[in-house]
Amino acid sequence: MLSDYEAVAKLLKNSGHAVVLTGAGISTESGIPDYRGPQGLWRKYDPIKYVSRSTFETDPKTFWEFNLPMWMQYKAAKPNKAHFLVAELERLGFIKAVITQNIDGLHKRAGSKNVYEVHGNLETVTCLRCHKEYPLEEAWKQFNDCNIPQCSCGGLLRPNVVLFEDPMPDTFFQAVREVESSDLMIVMGSSLEVYPVAQLPAMVSKLVVVNLLPTPYDDRAEYVFHESTGEFSEKLTSVLGIKLP
Numbered sequence: 001m002l003s004d005y006e007a008v009a010k011l012l013k014n015s016g017h018a019v020v021l022t023g024a025g026i027s028t029e030s031g032i033p034d035y036r037g038p039q040g041l042w043r044k045y046d047p048i049k050y051v052s053r054s055t056f057e058t059d060p061k062t063f064w065e066f067n068l069p070m071w072m073q074y075k076a077a078k079p080n081k082a083h084f085l086v087a088e089l090e091r092l093g094f095i096k097a098v099i100t101q102n103i104d105g106l107h108k109r110a111g112s113k114n115v116y117e118v119h120g121n122l123e124t125v126t127c128l129r130c131h132k133e134y135p136l137e138e139a140w141k142q143f144n145d146c147n148i149p150q151c152s153c154g155g156l157l158r159p160n161v162v163l164f165e166d167p168m169p170d171t172f173f174q175a176v177r178e179v180e181s182s183d184l185m186i187v188m189g190s191s192l193e194v195y196p197v198a199q200l201p202a203m204v205s206k207l208v209v210v211n212l213l214p215t216p217y218d219d220r221a222e223y224v225f226h227e228s229t230g231e232f233s234e235k236l237t238s239v240l241g242i243k244l245p
Helices: 004-014 053-058 060-076 081-091 106-110 136-144 170-180 197-203 229-240
Strands: 018-022 097-100 115-117 120-127 133-135 157-161 184-188 206-210 223-225
Touching: 004 184, 004 206, 004 223, 004 229, 018 081, 018 197, 053 060, 060 120, 060 136, 081 097, 081 106, 081 229, 097 170, 106 115, 115 170, 120 136, 133 136, 136 157, 170 197, 184 197
Parallel strands: 018 097, 018 184, 097 115, 184 206, 206 223
Antiparallel strands: 120 133, 120 157
């Protein structure tokens, strides 16, 4: 009798177009806290107060004060075994793409190529006036000099991430089209509670869920693993007989 990990490996090998959907839980072993877990960030702080478009527009000092130190820690983080597994699954042709809710950039740093960062990323900030881009480090430098980050033209700099109250970017709709072509989705480290991303698992015929806590999709998944993405990755790597960096 196949173990559940062997069964997932078989699903991957037999799929025509598999994708991976990841959330904050895949990055916790890289030292980045999740948002909705037992110790999640949004259990301690109101995201609308600190990470919303309205706060950025009305109180940029509070916005940057809360987010910039945290985001710089994200940029210093290293990919973990789960990120490397996802990259290797793509390299070997088992999956076609990774769709991530994360802004930390760890999938690309691990080697994933076809990545849909549906909530944006922390690589750059953009001037709201002239649209010139700068690395996030420029905002960090200015803020450490006690300034609200701004462009050389005087316009405010805005992070290229999706804030609360923002519309979804084009990348999300590109990810939807990717999922529409898929027959298998493996969810890794997402509570599947944040819409519209949480609607994506409903669009595939076969679903595998890997998350520490139960999700709204557990009942319709072929296999559910209530464990860390690192533990799951270690076992699936062994079953597939592949080596990670």
